Amino acid sequence: xxxxxxxxxxxxxxxxxxxxGRAIALRLAQDGADLVVTGxxxxxxxxxxxxxxxxxxxxxxxxxxxxxxxxxxLAIEADVTAKEQVEQLVEAAKDRFGRIDILVNNAGVPSxxxxxxxxxxxxxxxxxxxxxxxxxxxxxxxxxxxxMRDKGEGGSIINISSTAGRRGIPxxxxxxxxxxGVVGFTQQLAxxxxxxxxxxxxxxxxxxxxxxxxGTIGRTAAKYGVSTEQITAGIRSASLMGRQxxxxxxxxxxxxxxxxxxxxxxxxxxxxxxxAHMS
Numbered sequence: 001x002x003x004x005x006x007x008x009x010x011x012x013x014x015x016x017x018x019x020x021g022r023a024i025a026l027r028l029a030q031d032g033a034d035l036v037v038t039g040x041x042x043x044x045x046x047x048x049x050x051x052x053x054x055x056x057x058x059x060x061x062x063x064x065x066x067x068x069x070x071x072x073x074l075a076i077e078a079d080v081t082a083k084e085q086v087e088q089l090v091e092a093a094k095d096r097f098g099r100i101d102i103l104v105n106n107a108g109v110p111s112x113x114x115x116x117x118x119x120x121x122x123x124x125x126x127x128x129x130x131x132x133x134x135x136x137x138x139x140x141x142x143x144x145x146x147x148m149r150d151k152g153e154g155g156s157i158i159n160i161s162s163t164a165g166r167r168g169i170p171x172x173x174x175x176x177x178x179x180x181g182v183v184g185f186t187q188q189l190a191x192x193x194x195x196x197x198x199x200x201x202x203x204x205x206x207x208x209x210x211x212x213x214x215g216t217i218g219r220t221a222a223k224y225g226v227s228t229e230q231i232t233a234g235i236r237s238a239s240l241m242g243r244q245x246x247x248x249x250x251x252x253x254x255x256x257x258x259x260x261x262x263x264x265x266x267x268x269x270x271x272x273x274x275x276a277h278m279s
Contacts, residue, residue, distance in 0.1 A: 002259025005032035008097040009258065010090075010144055012080055012136070013107030013160075015039025015058035017051050018211045020160065021106045022062050023247030024254045026069070031255055033102065034072040036093045037062050040107075041077045048211055072097075080107045080136030090143040099151050102258045103144045105137045105159045105182075110212055113164065114220035116173030126174045133178035137185060145193065154197030158257045159186050161204045161269065163277050171223070179204075183269050190267030199266040201257045206273025207235045208245040240275030 009028045014021030014037040025037050037059045047056065055061075063075035074096050078085040093100055111129035112121065137159060148155035164172050165179025186202040193200055207213055214228075217235075221228045236243050253272050256262050271277050 002031045002255045002261060004028060004102070004255075004259060007033045007101040007258075008036065008093070008099050009033040009102035009104065010036040010038070010093055010100050010140075011104045011106055012038050012140055014062055015042065015077075016048075016211055017054070017056050017061075018048070018209070018247075020205065020208065020210060020247050020250055021104075022065075023251040024104055024106060025062060026065060027248065027251035027255050028102065028104075028258060029066045029069045029071040029073070031259070032071070033258075034097060035063075035066050036074045036076065036089070036097070036100070037066070038076050038078045038080075038089055038107075040079050080140050081131045083139055086136075086139045086143050089140075090147055093144075094147055099153075100144050100147050101153070101155050103141065103148075103155070103157045104254055104258075105140060105157070107136055107140075108133050108160065108178075110216055111174045111178075112219065113172045113175040114216045115171060115223050116175070117171045118173055121173045129174035129178055133175070134181045134185070137182060141185075141189065145189075145198065148198050149193070149196045152196075155199075156258050156262075157189065157193070157198060157200045158254055159200070159202045161186075161202050163204045163206045163271060163273050166204050166269070166271065166277055166279055171220075186269060187267050194266060199257075199262070201262070201265060201267070202269040203250065203253055203257070204269050204271045204273070204277075205250050206239065206245060206271070206276045208247055208250055210247060213244070238276045239273065243274065245272060245274060 011025045059075035063073035066073035161182040162179040190200040
């Protein structure tokens with residue numbers, strides 16, 4: 001377990017109960033960090049049934065969980081594609097905590113992954129995916145990275161890509177392209193920020209048990225006229241571990257890259273997929 005006592009972490013894409021962002025934020029809090037958590041506002045009627053039943057309110061509910069661990073939390077709803085909102089988010093973090101030491105770029109959209117071949121996909125879907133999965137990473141990194149640089153005490157930036165950003169997958173449309181872009185962005189940024197003692201790394205998750213992955217499985221099943229269990233069984237068989245990952249397992253990898261145990265690691269992409277891909 002990393003010792004993140006005294007550190008402040010900003011995690012984007014943290015509004016879902018069954019999401020990687022929530023698991024990451026909770027793990028960093030357990031390791032001692034205070035948290036700034038952000039995600040887009042969602043209409044109550046669009047929430048998954050489990051969130052509606054428990055009265056889940058997105059990042060506000062997550063902040064309550066973090067505070068129950070004994071850490072401080074600031075919850076702000078923001079759209080990472082809106083420059084003004086991103087700058088206000090980072091300014092609010094600065095006003096509350098005075099610093100950001102760890103940035104986790106987790107916000108992303110699936111863009112019809114599993115059902116969006118390039119030649120047939122809607123142009124607007126392509127643009128919207130690039131806006132969130134690449135432009136959003138750029139905007140929040142630029143704002144938070146400047147605060148890290150100006151503070152002069154180093155930091156760690158962790159970008160969440162996908163194993164779909166490590167090799168092409170049919171019908172993954174814009175998702176593959178943007179997730180490959182995140183890997184390249186990570187390498188480029190690492191070369192620029194090393195002199196400021198800011199490390200930049202990337203994680204490429206495989207299939208994890210989240211609402212977003214459930215949506216992809218559902219689209220794929222519908223396209224091929226099979227059951228979701230058949231698709232899930234195929235995912236399990238592709239992993240050397242014979243199963244999907246847990247969000248908490250992905251969060252543990254983020255914790256490693258956030259802490260001092262990875263102090264000589266930068267510019268790298270770590271596959272967290274049970275051995276489904278090796279590169």
